[in-house]
Each structure stands twice: as C-alpha cells, then as structure tokens.
Amino acid sequence: DHCREHFVDASTFSLIRYLSDCLKQSRDKLIIVADKPLASLASWVEQLISESLGKEGKGIIPVCGIDTEDLKYLGDDCAIVRLEDMSSSSEEDQNRKNYFNDPSEHVNQPILYTQVVEPKDLGKEIMKWELGVAMLGSLIGVNPFDQPQVEISKGLANEAIKDHKRKTTRLRRIEGIEIEDLEDLLKSLGRHTYMALLAYLPRDKENERLLRILSGAVTRRCEIPVSVGFGPSYLHSTGQLHKGGPESGVFVQLTTTDIGEKIEVPGETFDFSFLNEALADGDMAALHELGKKVVRINLGFDATLSIERLIKRVEIFKN
Incomplete structure (x- = not known):
C-alpha cells in the first residue's frame, strides 16, 4: 500500500543521493552492516547492486559480513549502509546497536x-x-538490466565440459598458488583495492565461520574490505561485478580436492563434482582473460585445516 501511494518517496531519493555522493567522493565500496534477521536482505542488496551496476568498469562494490570491530580498519574509499532490525533483541545485535549509537568514535565513513x-x-x-539502484544506473551511464559478462563464465564452463567429453583440454588451465605463497599476494594489495574470496566449498556453518575469520584477518592486516562468495551461486550475484566492475578487485578462488560422494548428473557422463570444478575453471579463465588479478588456492583434502593455516598466515603477516 505504501508503494502504491508513494511510488518514489523521500527514502528512495535519500538512497540515490547517498550512493551518488559516495561515488563522487570515490567511495565505491559499500559496507552493508545488517542485524542478523536482515542478513538475507543484505545478501539480496549485494546481488542487486553487483548485477545492476557492475559493468563497463563502473559500479559499487557491496561487501556484507564485516564485523563492526573491523570497520575502523577501512579507508576513505568505503561507505556504510546500516540495516537495523528494530525488533531484534539478540546479544550480537544489541552490541551492534550500541556500536552505532556513537559511530564517530569508531569510523570515519559516512553512514546511511x-x-x-x-x-x-x-x-x-x-x-x-x-528503484534507487535502477535510477543510479541511469545516472552513471550503465544499463541496470543487462549482465554482459555473466555469459563469459558460462561459455568457458561449457568448454570445460566439452573437453571432458572429448577427453581433450582446450580450456587454458591456470596453476594455483600454495598457502605458503600467500604472503606475496598480500604484499601486492594496494590502497583502495578489495579482495573477494570465491569459495568452491560446501556452504555449511563451519566453512562460513572460518571464511569470516579469514576475511576479517585480511581486513585487519591489509586494511581493505573483503567479500566472501560461495561458488557457483555467486556467479549469478557478484560474478558480474567481478568481471565488469571497477579494476580494484583481487580475486582468490578456494577449491578442494575432497569431492565427497560422487552423484552423476542425469543424462550426462560426468558427476556434480566435475560440474562444480568446470564452473570454477570457467570463472577463473574468464577473470584471467579479462585481465583481472586472480589466483587459486587448492585446499587439498582437508579444507578446514587448510583454511585455519591460511588464517594463521594472514595473522602473522606484517605489511
């Protein structure tokens, strides 16, 4: 009813003005801080912004899941959107509310x-x-309803599948780096960059927890925002932004040798683990062909242990 009566209200214009002003100030990393009941809304906003605006080298980089205590490490290329659930009474959300009662003590970024x-x-x-994102797309000169780079990954993944059927390897294979080489990658991170962890791992609570710890460690040590995406689902959310958005991204693809139970794809000669691998290879090749900074770390048979090793490597890193 509200939308029928107020098709575009003051809050929509406030959102457009805020995002537009941030871009004018070169604040193109949007940190979304949401209370737990609004985590799904935050993920949806992340997908909306990424797919709608991330093209032609333009766009806003949305990042979800950064702990409030890590916001102080972010630079002048970041801005914050605070999604507050007024009915939430969990201890975590109450601490978050207390933090934002006087944010000037902790952060220097503008907050919506x-x-x-x-x-x-x-x-x-x-x-x-x-409405706000569609109008902003018009203002920055991109078509918010197009996703020109998404098809690149699909095409290269299909090439990997065809290679498998022909028993050939026409798709270029990109060698990964070892966990021990992570320090060199961290040293290469410049000011005003962001990192995206692209995890082709089971999306369970333990992996989510460990990747959140890993991303937080990188933020604290390198003072950059870090997003986390689980493949292959991120290909249809932040994937467009990675390939078509600003050139400030560093992409770290995390894969595993532990494929679990083999389940055949009905009507095909391969299983779902191979399909997952083909999608990872396709996105890796697409990022590489577009000149993006991308590396792969294979976590081996014990992904949990390897992520814990990565966390320790980051925590002892001195920039």
Whole structure:
C-alpha cells in the first residue's frame, strides 16, 4: 500500500543521493552492516547492486559480513549502509546497536541508516532499493538490466565440459598458488583495492565461520574490505561485478580436492563434482582473460585445516 501511494518517496531519493555522493567522493565500496534477521536482505542488496551496476568498469562494490570491530580498519574509499532490525533483541545485535549509537568514535565513513520495524516493511525496502539502484544506473551511464559478462563464465564452463567429453583440454588451465605463497599476494594489495574470496566449498556453518575469520584477518592486516562468495551461486550475484566492475578487485578462488560422494548428473557422463570444478575453471579463465588479478588456492583434502593455516598466515603477516 505504501508503494502504491508513494511510488518514489523521500527514502528512495535519500538512497540515490547517498550512493551518488559516495561515488563522487570515490567511495565505491559499500559496507552493508545488517542485524542478523536482515542478513538475507543484505545478501539480496549485494546481488542487486553487483548485477545492476557492475559493468563497463563502473559500479559499487557491496561487501556484507564485516564485523563492526573491523570497520575502523577501512579507508576513505568505503561507505556504510546500516540495516537495523528494530525488533531484534539478540546479544550480537544489541552490541551492534550500541556500536552505532556513537559511530564517530569508531569510523570515519559516512553512514546511511535504514530501520525495519516489522516484516511488512521489507516490501517497502525492496521497492526502494530496486528503484534507487535502477535510477543510479541511469545516472552513471550503465544499463541496470543487462549482465554482459555473466555469459563469459558460462561459455568457458561449457568448454570445460566439452573437453571432458572429448577427453581433450582446450580450456587454458591456470596453476594455483600454495598457502605458503600467500604472503606475496598480500604484499601486492594496494590502497583502495578489495579482495573477494570465491569459495568452491560446501556452504555449511563451519566453512562460513572460518571464511569470516579469514576475511576479517585480511581486513585487519591489509586494511581493505573483503567479500566472501560461495561458488557457483555467486556467479549469478557478484560474478558480474567481478568481471565488469571497477579494476580494484583481487580475486582468490578456494577449491578442494575432497569431492565427497560422487552423484552423476542425469543424462550426462560426468558427476556434480566435475560440474562444480568446470564452473570454477570457467570463472577463473574468464577473470584471467579479462585481465583481472586472480589466483587459486587448492585446499587439498582437508579444507578446514587448510583454511585455519591460511588464517594463521594472514595473522602473522606484517605489511
């Protein structure tokens, strides 16, 4: 009802003005800090911004999941959107609310506040973000309804599948780096860059927890924002941004040798683990062909142990 009566209201214009002003100030990394009940909304906003604006070397880089205590390590290329659930009473969300009661003590970035009072407010938020991002696309000169680079990864993944059927290897294979070589990668991270961890791993609570610790460690040591995406699903969310957006990204693809139970793809000569590998190879090749900074780290048969080793490597790193 609100959207029928107020197709474009003041909050939509505030969002457009805020994002536009951030871009004018070269603040193209948007840190989304959401209370736990709004985590799914934050992920949806991340996908909307990435797919709609990340093309022609332009766009905004949305990053979810950064701990509030790590915001102080971010630079002047970042801005913050605070998604607050007014009904949440969890200890974690209460600590987050207390943190933002006086954010000037902790951060130097501008902050846009959004409050959700009850579930029906979500419809208004979705409409606001859809309209705001579409209008911003027009302002920066990109088509928000196009995804020109997404098809590149699909095409290269299909090449990998065809190679498998022909028993050939026409798709260029890119060698990975060892965990011990991580320090060289961290040293190469410049100011105003961001890192994307692209994890072709099972999306379970333990992997999510470990990757959050790893991304936080990189943020603290290198003072850059770090996003986390699970493959292959991120190909249809942040994948367009990675390939078509600003040239400030460093992409770290994490794969594993532990393929688990083999389940055949119906009607095909390969299983789902191979399909997952082909999608990873396709995206890796696409990023490489587009001149992006991308490396692969194979975590071996014990991904948990390897991620823990990565975390320790980052924590002792001195920039």
